[in-house]
Amino acid sequence: MTLQESAEMYLETIYILTQSKPDIHAIDVVEYMGFSKPSVSRALKILRENGYLEIDQNHHLALTDSGKRVAASMYERHTILTRCLIRLGVSPETAEKDACRMEHVISEESFEALKKHNAAQEAN
Secondary structure, three states: OOOOHHHHHHHHHHHHHHHHOOOEOHHHHHHHHOOOHHHHHHHHHHHHHOOOEEEOOOOOEEEOHHHHHHHHHHHHHHHHHHHHHHHOOOOHHHHHHHHHHHOOOOOHHHHHHHHHHHHHHHHO
């Protein structure tokens, strides 16, 4: 199943939030993304129905294994693209915004080449 960019963004957001907080709720996603509660609720319901997210009886959000794979991939793409753009002289703010858009459309081949190049640059 090919995910839409918005679904990838929600998964990545939950992934990021879990790095700093043990229990994530829908309101955390609302606050982080700046979206309305109804929009977030609908998106989370769709992610749960498609097997990317679990919501327990206390309304804690947890990524499934497939949700974690997608989220970790998006986060890695975002991080590496941001670093590459900054290294090229782009301001951190612009690099962050551009990487957020680019991470969803870049091909695997191009990303792997950038990742390899970035690793070589960091080794120097």
